[in-house]
Amino acid sequence: MPKLNSPRDLSALRSQLEAKSRAKPMMVTVCSGTGCLACGAASVTAEFKKQIEKAGLSEKVGVRATGCHGFCERGPITVIEPQKICYLATKVADVPEIIEQTLKNGAVVERLLYQDPATGKRVQRVEDIPFYKYQQRVLLVNNVRIDPTSIEDYIAVGGYAALAKALSELKPEQVMQMVKESGLRGRGGGGFPTGAKWETTRNAPAEPKYVLVNADEGDPGAYMDRSLLEGNPHSVIEGLTIGAFAIGAHEGIIYVRQEYPLALQNTLTGLDRARQLGLLGTNILGSGFDFDVRVHRGAGAFVSGESSALMNAVEGHVGEPRPKYVHTSVKGLWDKPSCLNNVETWANVPFIINQGVEWFRSLGTKGSKGTKIFSLVGKVKNTGLVEVPMGMSLRDIVFKIGAGIPGDKPFKAVQTGGPSGGVLPDKLLDLPVDFDELTKAGSMMGSGGLIVMDEETCMVDTARYYTDFLAHESCGKCVPCREGLRQMLAILNRITTGKGEEGDLALLEELCSVTKVASLCALGQSSVNPVLSTLKYFRAEFEAHIREKRCPAGVCKELIAYEIDKARCKGCGLCAKNCPTSAITRTPSKVHEIHQDKCVRCGACYTVCPAKFRAVAKVPASKVRTAA
Amino acid sequence: MSDARKRTGSMPDADAKVDVVVIGDSESMCKGCKQALEGGGWGVGVAADGDEGLQVVKKTRPRVVLLDLDGSGTPGTDVLAGLSRTDPSPVVVAVTGRGTVEAAVECMRLGAFDVLAKPVAQARLLDAVGRGMKLSEVRGITAAGGKAGTRGKYDVLLEGLEVLSQSYALGLERQDFLEELRHLEAEARYHAESLGQVKKREKAILDIVHDFKVVDDVVEKHGYRKDALIQILLDIQGRLNWLPGHALRWLAARLGVPVADVCTITSFYEAMSLTPRGRHLVEVCLGTACHVRGGPELLTKVSALLGIKAGGTDLRGNFTLKTVHCLGCCALAPVVKIDGDYHSNPTMDHLKKTFAELSKEETVTCQN
Numbered sequence: 002m003p004k005l006n007s008p009r010d011l012s013a014l015r016s017q018l019e020a021k022s023r024a025k026p027m028m029v030t031v032c033s034g035t036g037c038l039a040c041g042a043a044s045v046t047a048e049f050k051k052q053i054e055k056a057g058l059s060e061k062v063g064v065r066a067t068g069c070h071g072f073c074e075r076g077p078i079t080v081i082e083p084q085k086i087c088y089l090a091t092k093v094a095d096v097p098e099i100i101e102q103t104l105k106n107g108a109v110v111e112r113l114l115y116q117d118p119a120t121g122k123r124v125q126r127v128e129d130i131p132f133y134k135y136q137q138r139v140l141l142v143n144n145v146r147i148d149p150t151s152i153e154d155y156i157a158v159g160g161y162a163a164l165a166k167a168l169s170e171l172k173p174e175q176v177m178q179m180v181k182e183s184g185l186r187g188r189g190g191g192g193f194p195t196g197a198k199w200e201t202t203r204n205a206p207a208e209p210k211y212v213l214v215n216a217d218e219g220d221p222g223a224y225m226d227r228s229l230l231e232g233n234p235h236s237v238i239e240g241l242t243i244g245a246f247a248i249g250a251h252e253g254i255i256y257v258r259q260e261y262p263l264a265l266q267n268t269l270t271g272l273d274r275a276r277q278l279g280l281l282g283t284n285i286l287g288s289g290f291d292f293d294v295r296v297h298r299g300a301g302a303f304v305s306g307e308s309s310a311l312m313n314a315v316e317g318h319v320g321e322p323r324p325k326y327v328h329t330s331v332k333g334l335w336d337k338p339s340c341l342n343n344v345e346t347w348a349n350v351p352f353i354i355n356q357g358v359e360w361f362r363s364l365g366t367k368g369s370k371g372t373k374i375f376s377l378v379g380k381v382k383n384t385g386l387v388e389v390p391m392g393m394s395l396r397d398i399v400f401k402i403g404a405g406i407p408g409d410k411p412f413k414a415v416q417t418g419g420p421s422g423g424v425l426p427d428k429l430l431d432l433p434v435d436f437d438e439l440t441k442a443g444s445m446m447g448s449g450g451l452i453v454m455d456e457e458t459c460m461v462d463t464a465r466y467y468t469d470f471l472a473h474e475s476c477g478k479c480v481p482c483r484e485g486l487r488q489m490l491a492i493l494n495r496i497t498t499g500k501g502e503e504g505d506l507a508l509l510e511e512l513c514s515v516t517k518v519a520s521l522c523a524l525g526q527s528s529v530n531p532v533l534s535t536l537k538y539f540r541a542e543f544e545a546h547i548r549e550k551r552c553p554a555g556v557c558k559e560l561i562a563y564e565i566d567k568a569r570c571k572g573c574g575l576c577a578k579n580c581p582t583s584a585i586t587r588t589p590s591k592v593h594e595i596h597q598d599k600c601v602r603c604g605a606c607y608t609v610c611p612a613k614f615r616a617v618a619k620v621p622a623s624k625v626r627t628a629a
Numbered sequence: 630m631s632d633a634r635k636r637t638g639s640m641p642d643a644d645a646k647v648d649v650v651v652i653g654d655s656e657s658m659c660k661g662c663k664q665a666l667e668g669g670g671w672g673v674g675v676a677a678d679g680d681e682g683l684q685v686v687k688k689t690r691p692r693v694v695l696l697d698l699d700g701s702g703t704p705g706t707d708v709l710a711g712l713s714r715t716d717p718s719p720v721v722v723a724v725t726g727r728g729t730v731e732a733a734v735e736c737m738r739l740g741a742f743d744v745l746a747k748p749v750a751q752a753r754l755l756d757a758v759g760r761g762m763k764l765s766e767v768r769g770i771t772a773a774g775g776k777a778g779t780r781g782k783y784d785v786l787l788e789g790l791e792v793l794s795q796s797y798a799l800g801l802e803r804q805d806f807l808e809e810l811r812h813l814e815a816e817a818r819y820h821a822e823s824l825g826q827v828k829k830r831e832k833a834i835l836d837i838v839h840d841f842k843v844v845d846d847v848v849e850k851h852g853y854r855k856d857a858l859i860q861i862l863l864d865i866q867g868r869l870n871w872l873p874g875h876a877l878r879w880l881a882a883r884l885g886v887p888v889a890d891v892c893t894i895t896s897f898y899e900a901m902s903l904t905p906r907g908r909h910l911v912e913v914c915l916g917t918a919c920h921v922r923g924g925p926e927l928l929t930k931v932s933a934l935l936g937i938k939a940g941g942t943d944l945r946g947n948f949t950l951k952t953v954h955c956l957g958c959c960a961l962a963p964v965v966k967i968d969g970d971y972h973s974n975p976t977m978d979h980l981k982k983t984f985a986e987l988s989k990e991e992t993v994t995c996q997n
Contacts, residue, residue, distance in 0.1 A: 036958040039971030073960030221916030224957035259863065259900050260956060262969075300859055301899030303954070317856035319893045378918035378959035385960055416917065452917045466920055470954060476897075558925075579977040581933035603929035605977055 002153070004279035007287040008165035011156070018157035027062040027104065028082040029053070030145055031091070034069030034231055035263050037076035041092070042066070045077050048096040053104070062104055065154075068144040068232015068267075071386035072132050075115075080127055080145055087127040088113040118382075118404065131383075135401045137364070138388045139372045140348050144232035149267045152274040155235040161280055163351035167243045168288035176247040176354065177203060183353045183361040184370035189215055189306075189343030190421060190447045191523075192369075192436040198340055201330040203248045205338035210250040212241055213315070213334070213341040216257045216264065217299050217306030220419030221470065223450035225374040226344035228386055230257065230264035233348070234271035238294065240350035242281065245292045248340055253292065256311050258299040268296060303420075303474035304524050308341045309333075310476070321476040322522035343448070345374060365391030369435045369446075377403050379452040380410075389434065396430040399453055410455045414538070418447025420467045421527035423534025424460065443534045445527070459556035460539040461546050465493035467531035475524060482525030485516035489532060498559040499622070501547035506536065555619045558602045562625040565606075567592050569616035576606035576617060597625050647674040647689035649758060652682035652708065653697030653724070658749075662695055665751045666758060679703030683711045691719050692765035693758050698725040698736065699747075706739055713740040720761040724749055813837070816875045824905065840876045843868045848883050855884055859894060862901060871902045899953075907942045907949040909987050911935065912966040916955025922962040923974070928952060931965060934980055947988050 005011050031037075031046045049064045070078045075089035081103055088099065088110065095113060102108045114123040115130045124130050127145075147154035155161070167176050181196025202210055214237060218226040230237060241253050257265045272294055275281040283291045297315050304310050305320030312334045314320035333339025349371060353361050365371050369391035375398065378384050382404040389398060395415055399405065406412055414424040423444035425432065432438050436446050454463070472486035489512050492505050513529035520526045536543060545551045552560040565576070565585075572591030577583075584599035585606060595606065610617040648671035651662045663673045674689050676682035679702050686694060694712055698705030705723070712721055723736045728746035736744045742764060743757045766782075796806045814834060821833040828836070847864045851857040861880065866872050872895055881888040895901045913928045932938060935948050942949040956964055961973035967983060975983075 035956075035971070036960050039958055039961055039964075039973065073958070076960065218957075219954075221920075221955035222918040222959055224955070224959060227957040260953060298860055298863055300863055300894075300901055301953075302897060314859060315856065317854075317858040318890070319897045320859075321897075376918075376959060378962065379921045384918075384962075419917070450917065452921060454921055458921050466917070581930050581977065601929050601933060602926075603933070604923065604926040605930060609977075 002278060004277070005286060006279065008169045011161060011165050011286065015156050015159070015162075018153055022157055025061065025063050026083050029062060029064045029099075029104070030067045030080045030082065031064070032068075032070040032076055032078040032080075032145070033066040034073075034076075034228055035261075036069065036073045037078065038263070040076050040090075042077035044093050045079065045091055045096065048093045049079075049100075052096055052100050056100055056105070058100070058104060065148050067147060068149045069141075069228035069386060070145050071136075071138075071141060071228070071388075072130075072383065073385040074383050084125075085127045086125055087115065087130060089115055131404065132385065132387075132402055135393075135397060136388050137372050137390045139352060139364075140229065140236070140345065140374060141232075141386065141388045143236065144228065147233065149232050149234060150270050150274075152235060152271065152278060152280075155233070159355070160235050160351075161239055163354035164239050164242055164280070165286055167246055167354055168286055168290055171354075173203070173247045173249060176243060179353055179358050180244075180247070180350065182358045184365075185346065185349055185353065185361070186369060186436060187343055188345035188349070188373065188448070190220075190418065190445065192446060195342060195346055198330050198342070199244065199248050201328065202250075202338045202340040205331045207332075207337050209252065209337060210248055211334045211337060211339040212245045212248060212250045212253045213311065213339060214241055214253070214255040214344055214347055215306060215308065215311060215341055216255060216261070216268075216344045217311065218258060218261075218344075218448060219303035219306040219474075220421075220448045220450045222378050222452050223376050223419060223448045225376055225386060225449045227261050227264050229344050229348055229374070230261070231267050234264075234268045235275065236348045236351060237268075237344055238271055238275055238281070240347035241294065242285070242292055243350050243354060244340065244342070244347060246290055250340070251291050251293070253294040254297055254315055254334075255294060256297045256299060256305075256315065258306075259301060260299075265296065265298065272296070302476075303470070304476045304522075307522055307524060309522070311341065312339060321478055322524070324521055345449075366433060366435045368437050373434060373446070373449060375434070375449045375451045377451050377453070379416075380406050380455040380458065381453040382407050391435055392433045394431050394433055395425065395451075398434070398451065399430070403453065406453065406455045410457075412453070413456055413458060414454045414460065416444075416452040416454065416463070416531075417450065418445040418527075418530070419450045420471050421445060421523065421530055422447045422450075423530040424454070424463065424538060425534075426538045443537060444530065457554050457556065459497075459552055459554035460535045460542045461493070461497055461552070462554075462556050464532045464535040465490070465497050468493055468528070471524065471528045475528075479519075479521040479525065481516045481519040482521065482528065485512050485520075485525070486528055488512055489516075493532075496543065496546050497552075497557040499546070499550040499557075501543075501550075503547065505547060506540070506543060510536065550623065551621055560622050561602060561619055562597060562622045563595055563600060563602065563604070563607055564618050564620050564625055565593055565595055566616050566618055567594075569614050571614055571616070573611065573614070575609050575611065579605045579609045581605065646672045647691045648672050648762070649693045649695060650674040650676060650682065650685050650689060650691045650719070651695045652676045652679060652685075652700070653695075654678055654700040654702065655697065658697065658724075658747075662749070662754060665754055666695075669755050669758070671758070671762075679705070679708035679711070682708060683715065686712065686715055686719060690717060693761040694719045694721045695754075695758065696721050696723050696741070698723050699727070709736070709739040709741060720765045722757045722761050813875075816878075820873060820875055837873075837875050840869060840873060841879045844876050844880050844883065848880065853884065855886055858884065858886065858891070859898070862891075862895060866901060871905045873905075874903075899951075902949075905942065905946065907946050909948050909968050910966075911948050911950045911968075912953045912956070913939070913950070914954070914956045914958075914962070914964040914966070915952045916959065916962075918959035919955065919962040919964055924963040927963040927965060927975075930977060931980060934977075934984060945988075948984070 029049050031042055033042045046066045053059055053062050072078055077091050079088040079091040098110055102110050111123055116123055127133055143158055146158055177199050185195040186192045216226050216230055245253055281293050299305055302320050305314050307322045308329050309325055310320045310322040329339050331338055362370050372388050372390050374388045377387050387402050412427055414426050416424045425444055429442055439446050468490045472490045475482050475486055477483045492509055495501055513533055517526055517529045545553050555561050570592045577585040577593055582599050582601055584596045585593050587593055607617045649666050651659050653659050654677050659675045666673045674685050676685045721741045723741040723744045726747045733744040742761050817833040817837045821828040847861050851861050877891050878888055881891045913931055915924050937943050937950050939950050939952045958964055965972050
């Protein structure tokens with residue numbers, strides 16, 4: 002494909018591509034994000050291609066492997082266009098039937114459709130499925146329509162029109178003004194007004210200036226940025242280029258964590274293709290603006306996602322933060338003005354330019370405009386990626402979109418903001434997702450991880466889990482974070498192993514107060530949130546661990562044990578077969594028993610005992626063991 | 630003195646390497662010399678007289694010949710002449726009863742390397758033959774006989790001289806150059822030993838040369854940019870499957886950064902491994918979503934099955950077990966990633982089968 006030398010070339014190419022796709026309206030799109038690929042999506046795509054070819058339908062029907070559709074619980078997902086019929090959990094064996102029924106005869110394969118759990122009714126179209134219905138998919142809408150490795154697909158759905166408009170019709174200051182007025186706030190967790198950051202960078206008196214994409218996404222349980230980069234890398238590249246134009250930067254860097262190999266690959270492919278078409282490089286679209294991007298890989302450090310740490314890593318030093326008396330937007334990479342934004346923030350920019358400020362401001366709340374992508378994970382039925390307008394309540398997200406807790410067990414808490422955030426109990430479920438509201442409640446928006454927890458999640462263990470994670474990831478530079486987290490972890494470890502003492506909770510709170518105030522960077526400062534929020538809303542659980550040496554949720558390994566009910570055991574032996582430490586033996590009466598000294602409490606026997614017997618029970622450790 | 634009885638020489642096995650041939654008609658002398666020389670670690674052939682001796686020499690191509698000049702039969706001088714015409718011509722140590730200076734000079738003029746007076750002391754004998762061996766080496770005569778086209782000692786020596794000259798051109802003093810080489814050789818041996826591998830010296834050196842070449846290749850691909858250090862380290866690990874100490878020191882020298890800087894980075898990042906990794910990487914996700922959906926239990930199961938703790942490698946070098954936060958496929962929680970394949974909520978059976986299959990494979994390590 003020849004280089005595009007002007008906006009007109011781009012529009013001409015777009016018209017061409019649109020005409021091409023109109024000529025072949027039927028399309029089988031198979032979700033091929035990392036999650037669905039792990040469930041065999043690649044084989045499904047290959048099978049479709051093969052069978053369609055065999056049936057002689059290749060002229061009429063296309064097959065496209067797209068990025069993440071979001072409904073990860075039910076992958077691999079196949080959507081048939083233009084009817085938008087959505088088939089869930091498609092397997093290779095389903096392909097012939099789909100071709101025969103849907104592609105040839107226009108009928109649906111009922112068993113593969115979504116079924117409403119309440120009414121039993123089958124839902125055909127994508128947008129009628131409750132999971133999708135209540136979302137507002139602005140950023141993710143194109144994930145289901147394009148092959149992420151194809152720049153043509155992106156252009157065909159309107160890609161790079163915003164860049165062309167900005168370069169040919171607007172001045173850099175105008176672009177900046179639009180972003181400022183839109184009210185867009187950083188999507189990486191900080192929530193800082195994006196336009197203000199751009200302006201500071203632009204006005205900083207030094208050259209050259211840099212723009213950076215933070216795709217480190219270290220929050221465990223969050224994978225929004227992964228799906229954006231895997232599924233639609235060009236949206237980020239376009240946003241970044243527009244931003245560079247507004248700021249006056251000519252070099253961009255995308256920092257991708259090494260745990261996302263597919264995102265890395267698709268980004269590199271995208272950059273190559275953009276360069277080939279002249280959408281990156283010198284004199285982009287004939288505007289005289291030069292800009293290029295390179296990619297820097299992370300190497301497995303959570304703290305390197307902090308902006309000053311990230312810049313240190315890009316410079317080739319170890320990725321540790323530095324005190325930010327002078328903002329990185331003034332003195333960042335190599336002491337030059339550097340504007341760092343999250344993947345999702347950059348992806349919002351083309352929409353603001355294309356649809357306008359008014360449109361963007363019509364979504365969301367007073368303080369938080371636009372939409373936000375969340376990863377809804379944990380104890381929830383519809384695990385996946387959801388995009389909602391700011392202001393939707395957590396209740397709606399968990400119950401309307403997520404369809405509630407598996408087994409309809411009672412809701413216990415939802416954790417937002419990753420290791421920097423906190424838990425919110427049932428009584429706060431009606432809080433809207435909004436930067437300021439969530440912070441007021443003791444948590445924070447964070448990058449978008451929403452972990453749902455039920456009665457079988459121990460809050461003390463949750464606090465310990467996050468503290469363990471942060472203590473490990475702390476860079477160690479400053480004492481309050483390094484030592485504070487270490488001591489907090491020691492206390493929490495004691496509590497979860499039945500060695501908690503009176504006074505531990507007061508000591509924890511005291512440690513938190515120092516760490517929060519005196520730490521060098523946000524990792525340390527916000528590390529207290531998981532502990533303080535679990536203490537605030539679930540203090541009783543902590544006290545049970547300390548005073549009664551009991552874990553109400555049945556999680557903390559030292560405080561629980563597994564026991565076989567002799568009356569219920571029918572001697573099928575499945576538990577013994579699955580025990581990794583051979584701790585289960587058969588007694589002469591066929592009933593099995595667990596040798597507690599060998600048991601490592603992995604729970605395999607509990608999971609594997611057939612439901613009709615349910616002979617393995619989780620009991621407090623004190624019941625089977627004499628010493629603590 | 631000499632035993633007039635005709636004696637057949639004793640030939641060693643056809644396959645045994647013969648370094649020295651002893652020619653003399655005194656059985657006791659020959660036997661004594663043979664014993665002494667075999668004690669010195671050399672293969673010995675014996676001949677009773679000059680003619681037999683020449684034939685034996687032609688057949689076995691020894692490096693040194695011990696010739697009794699006073700034997701009956703063909704005169705010693707003729708034997709000497711005959712030996713000098715043999716190809717390859719062995720180094721001759723002559724033994725004679727005529728212990729005069731004139732006699733010795735006469736022998737050496739005829740081509741003997743050294744002359745020993747009878748009775749021959751063992752130490753003197755071993756010393757003379759030893760020096761004769763060295764001389765024959767220098768002359769490039771090998772017992773096996775060199776084949777045309779193979780790299781012999783002289784080819785290597787010539788190359789060595791060229792390298793030495795190049796190092797002088799770079800301003801390196803010979804002493805420093807040799808010191809550096811010795812240091813690198815010691816690294817090779819240390820590296821092999823620390824891996825618990827018994828390697829011949831040549832193999833150990835070749836292995837670290839391979840590693841250094843990988844480092845050079847990666848550094849060049851990144852344009853020798855110091856700020857690409859983290860990327861360079863990731864690429865080196867991608868090729869060597871871990872980051873050996875000697876490779877890091879070489880990298881520091883190549884890039885012109887302090888070794889301490891390299892070590893700061895390698896000890897900071899999770900993904901970088903300073904110990905050899907197994908052929909298969911098993912990663913259990915302990916992200917929050919996996920944590921609430923049974924991630925720790927999955928880790929316990931996997932750890933018990935493989936017999937290793939998180940962060941460790943099994944003794945056979947098959948598996949390395951690591952925990953990660955997070956793989957970004959939270960709907961599949963709990964997840965274990967084995968060599969790039971994601972396994973969602975695997976059963977014990979599935980895990981056992983997968984690990985058993987992977988242990989059987991003769992997979993190629995990352996040394997390519």
